Amino acid sequence: MTIMDTIKSAGFYLAVAVIVLVAVFPFYYAILTSFETGTALFEVNYVPSSLDWSNYATILNNGTFPRNVLNSLFVAATTVAFALFLAVTASYALARVRFRGRGLLLMTILAVSMFPQIAVLAGLFELIRFLNIYNTPWAMILSYTIFTLPFTVWVLTTFMRDLPLEIEEAAIVDGATPWVIITKVFLPLLWPALVTTGLLAFIGAWNEFLFALTFTSSETTRTVPVAIALLSGATQHETPWGTIMAASVLVTVPLIALVLIFQRKIVAGLTAGGVKG
Amino acid sequence: MTNAITTTARPAIERRQLNLQQQRVRAAFWFLAPMLVMLFLVAAWPLFRSIYFSFTNVTLNNLYAGEWIGFDNYLSWRTLSSGRTIWRGTLVDPAWWNAVWNTVRFSLVSVTIETILGLLVALVLNAEFKGRGLVRAAILIPWAIPTIVSAKMWSWMLNDQFGIINDMLLNLGLIDHKIAWTASVETAMVAVLIVDIWKTTPFMALLCLAGLQMIPRDIYEAAKVDGVHPLRVFFNVTLPLVRPALMVAVIFRMLDALRIFDLIYVLTPNSKATKTMSIISRENLIEFDKFAYGSAQSTLLFAIIAVFVAAYMWLGKLDLSGEGR
Known part of the structure; x- marks a missing residue:
């Protein structure tokens, strides 16, 4: 190995180290801060200096945070279940049946998922008031459909399109109806795709902020992102950084764990449709 | 799908095939109907109502008492007896144009930097080295963190007095001297850009990586044997081949950037330097009781994005539907 090669590989590993450090450091620092209280909070530390669980005790025992977590879980789970239920049949039709205007319909669905959400905020506000679900979880469940449904339809369609023709042909020759084909032939093959799509839609619903902020008005109906954004201290000018970081770590650790467990599938789901198009 | 039978076409078989195709199309219609009804309810109808509101003078507390006032929320003028003309409406509102400029500036800068950094990270990850899986897992972390949480994390790190940055x-x-990153007008946009780039570069990198991995390895080996300089390989082989994937990634990111709301709402609230179109629309809609005026602004944002998408797809000859494969 020449000197040039050594420098090259050293430079390469330096680049790798910088990428990892930049990606991980902010969250590491949030964890560090979440274990600090009082004056320790206001001294800059690069390595852990204290292990004080009181921020976690504060966030879990006082206030509405546990309630907000339950709200988020309920909203995200219901939204995803609903979207997947509608998307399985719809994506079968879009992926496996030829009909006029299919391309246009697919483009429309993609367009809806790319919508600026603010463009429908006024109309949704009216609809939610009309349905009398303002300040309830149902307001979020209804409004989140605007991005979870097109997304799930889109990803499941690209997945189903790639399945070979033959698996369906035998069933058609046997005279199976489209409904039987979906439930007996496709659904068993779809499970992996359903898990990935569901997980991505769940993360999207869990993180949503604009609708949750606009369609709730009391602390007990807020979802987690709104609760964290509006968490305030004893006085208006004092931001409770310790408890904010504790809350942030609590809601992020499960998410990171899920993402790392399913990382291969998630990468595949994210790139489905996008790269192949 | 119907050409499973390739023997000489007999009328009976043809009729059966026709029936089968008809049956499938009919079933497809019923399979699509619930989804379409739902999308109409949560997307098309609210969009229509928002646009309608923008031509009225309704208020937040009384959505049904408004009157049709035409384009007055967008632009109206009145000539005074002194001969002076007074212009009113969003299109002559400096606050709106400030928001448009902020949004455009933010989108162009963030997407450009994210694309370049994403491509670089993808090139690093595309090389074979020990611990590649771990590195890929590490860069997924910023993506997995909720936007609100990353905004809070960074506003703590960028804190003027006690921040680690x-x-x-x-x-x-x-x-x-210590910089008030999020509070001062000069640096607020930089702060927003830092956080957005940190959070979204991984997404770009993963999309680019997927594109890179579809390039056959033997191309690189051939180039190596011929002694072509790596930079030339990158610009003449890698970039053209990864371009379709890159184009799609860029438009997805661009659409996301143009509608940015949550990061700015939390990181730099009320800063004039970072107020975007989404922020100013929501302010008018919900907080300032100028519901119709806010609807006009959100309608304009929608129009801008629609024109942008149409132009991009037309210029780039993109086929996002995947039908043309």
């Missing part, structure tokens, strides 16, 4: 920069001697 100021501390680092002071220790390195890069600055000589």
Whole structure:
């Protein structure tokens, strides 16, 4: 190995180290801060200096945070279940049946998922008031459909399109109806795709902020992102950084764990449709 | 799908095939109907109502008492007896144009930097080295963190008094006094850009990586054998081949950037330097009781994005539906 090669590989590993450090450091620092209280909070530390669980005790025992977590879980789970239920049949039709205007319909669905959400905020506000679900979880469940449904339809369609023709042909020759084909032939093959799509839609619903902020008005109906954004201290000018970081770590650790467990599938789901198009 | 039978076409078989196709199309219609009804309810109808509201003078507390006032929320003028003309409406509102400029500036800068950094990270990850899986897992972390959480994390790190970023920069001697990153007008946009780039570069990198991995390895080996300079390989082979994937990634990111709301709402609230179209629309809609005026602004944002998408797809000859494969 020449000197040039050594420098090259050293430079390469330096680049790798910088990428990892930049990606991980902010969250590491949030964890560090979440274990600090009082004056320790206001001294800059690069390595852990204290292990004080009181921020976690504060966030879990006082206030509405546990309630907000339950709200988020309920909203995200219901939204995803609903979207997947509608998307399985719809994506079968879009992926496996030829009909006029299919391309246009697919483009429309993609367009809806790319919508600026603010463009429908006024109309949704009216609809939610009309349905009398303002300040309830149902307001979020209804409004989140605007991005979870097109997304799930889109990803499941690209997945189903790639399945070979033959698996369906035998069933058609046997005279199976489209409904039987979906439930007996496709659904068993779809499970992996359903898990990935569901997980991505769940993360999207869990993180949503604009609708949750606009369609709730009391602390007990807020979802987690709104609760964290509006968490305030004893006085208006004092931001409770310790408890904010504790809350942030609590809601992020499960998410990171899920993402790392399913990382291969998630990468595949994210790139489905996008790269192949 | 119907050409499973390739023997000489007999009328009976043809009729059966026709029936089968008809049956499938009919079933497809019923399979699509619930989804379409739902999308109409949560997307098309609210969009229509928002656009309608923008031509009225309704208020937040009384959505049904408004009157049709035409384009007055967008632009109206009145000539006074003195001959002076007074212009009113969003299109002559400096606050709106400030928001448009902020949004465009933010989108162009963030997407450009994210694309370049994403491509670089993807090139690093595309090389074979020990611990590649771990590195890929590490870069997924910023993506997995909720936007609101990353905004809070960074506003703590960028805190003017106790923030670790100021501390680092002071220790390195890069600055000589603490900077109020999120509060001062000059640096607020930089702060937003830093957080957005940190959070979204991984997404870009993963999309680019997927594109890179579809390039056959033997192309590189051939180039290596011929002794072509790596930079030339990158610009003449890698970039053209990864371009379709890159184009799609860029438009997805661009659409996301143009509608940015949550990061700015939390990181730099009420800063004029970072107020975007989404922020100003929501302010008018919900907080300032100018519901119709806010609807006009959100309608304009929708129109801008629609024109942008149409132009991009037309210029780039993109086929996002995947039908043309």
